[in-house]
Amino acid sequence: MLNLPKEGVLSHQPIGDFITEAGAVINDATVAFQRWGEFRGDPHGKNNIVLVEHALTGDSDAATWWEGLIGPGLALDTDEWCIICTNVIGGCSGTTGPTSIHPDGTPWGSRFPATSIRDQVRAEQIFLEELGITRFHAVLGGSMGGARALEWTILFPDAMGYACVIAVSARSSAWQIGIQSAQISAIVRDPAWANGDYYSTGASPQNGLAAARRIAHLTYRGEQELDERFGTIPQAGENPLGAYRRDDQRFAVQSYLDYQGDKLVERFDAGSYVALTDALNRHDIGRGRGGLNKALASSIVPTMIVGVDTDILYPYHQQEHLSRNLGNLLAMAKIVSPVGHDAFLVETRQMDRILRNFIALTQQVPSPNELAERNGIYDI
The missing domain is CATH 3.40.50.1820 (Alpha/Beta hydrolase fold, catalytic domain)
Incomplete structure (x- = not known):
């Protein structure tokens, strides 16, 4: 039994x-x-x-x-x-x-x-x-x-x-390895990555992980769905068409991707993301x-x-x-x-x-x- x-x-x-x-x-x-x-x-x-x-x-x-x-x-x-x-x-x-x-x-x-x-x-x-x-x-x-x-x-x-x-x-495929390697690169280039040994530093590569998730999420969703949902509309209260580009003036789809990145950072570890993405590259x-x-x-x-x-x-x-x-x-x-x-x-x-x-x-x-x-x- x-x-x-x-x-x-x-x-x-x-x-x-x-x-x-x-x-x-x-x-x-x-x-x-x-x-x-x-x-x-x-x-x-x-x-x-x-x-x-x-x-x-x-x-x-x-x-x-x-x-x-x-x-x-x-x-x-x-x-x-x-x-x-x-x-x-x-x-x-x-x-x-x-x-x-x-x-x-x-x-x-x-x-x-x-x-x-x-x-x-x-x-x-x-x-x-x-x-x-x-x-x-x-x-x-x-x-x-x-x-x-x-x-x-x-x-x-x-x-x-x-x-x-x-x-x-x-x-x-080569395309999958390429897009997944870009995600790994976003994480390991974060100054807080510390060559993967950030666990005792009091910091973590949150910006890198969020960037990796934004890249990944574009491959998880369909072009048609994203365009129908967001098109070229700005995020409420923001103006991405101003005289100068600013990080806090976004299109709605940018805000959506930022949200997806932040949500993953709250529940997932960057080291595991790198390890598992690398495993997928080896598939x-x-x-x-x-x-x-x-x-x-x-x-x-x-x-x-x-x-x-x-x-x-x-x-x-x-x-x-x-x-x-x-x-x-x-x-x-x-x-x-x-x-x-x-x-x-x-x-x-x-x-x-x-x-x-x-x-x-x-x-x-x-x-x-x-x-x-x-x-x-x-x-x-």
Whole structure:
């Protein structure tokens, strides 16, 4: 019997010393997580666990950032499914990251190793094993969470029955690396960055983090949505068309982006933002696996692919590429929205339909493990 924490309670699971893909060591690592719904089944076989993966600045509180989709009677019905969501390694919401305390008693800071999406998945796999879980029903996530879900299907295909990969690509494109590197640059050029060791200085690179968020948010939303909402109108009480440019005389869209930057500064750590953005830059399913298409073709996990028609950050053609090359495509779905990349977080009605369809398909289509058992496939 699994000893899981109470529903919605933030909990922590030690996973020991974690060795990254590149060979660095994160001592005494801990993974923060939350769960909703009661566990039923065999932790090493068929069960009702659905693993939900968060995006870049998300956390383990999936019931909040995916409000309306997780709960009794909702698409991810907690009367039927046991939903588990972890905070990613390198994060700042309970899992070991740059803000965490190093064994020497001071924050990791600049000593925190670079990590990859594969590292994120391996840390999560160790976390599940520490809980006593080696198999689960499905994994799903969007954006960085989608990259993690996709990596799960390649790294540990026997661990799950199904996957749903939302608003992400098979690898980071040069454009994505460029725009994400610009965000990192905004942070590390802030004088308060202190080479990543600002935790004991009494200051933090808030201006850099806010600037990074402003850049990022332009890729999270759609051009059409922003133009319809703001156009060229000035912020109330301000005049951006005066004789001299002034920081306090803004267009409305500038005020909106400033707000988004300030809001992130209140809840997120700049060191984690750099670490996780760098991990996204390293995302490449094909690396060391014979290239993208060969790696995708090797996937045996029935996988649903979901994209957004107006996504600037991960354009829909990238999800089409996934769907054409995956070895076991379960279904393809498109979110139609002017919102852009963030549509998978805000278009609740469309995501409700998509996730209900995904769950239904997982109950109709046999998993690879079920097929193997049904066909009597044994190791000889």
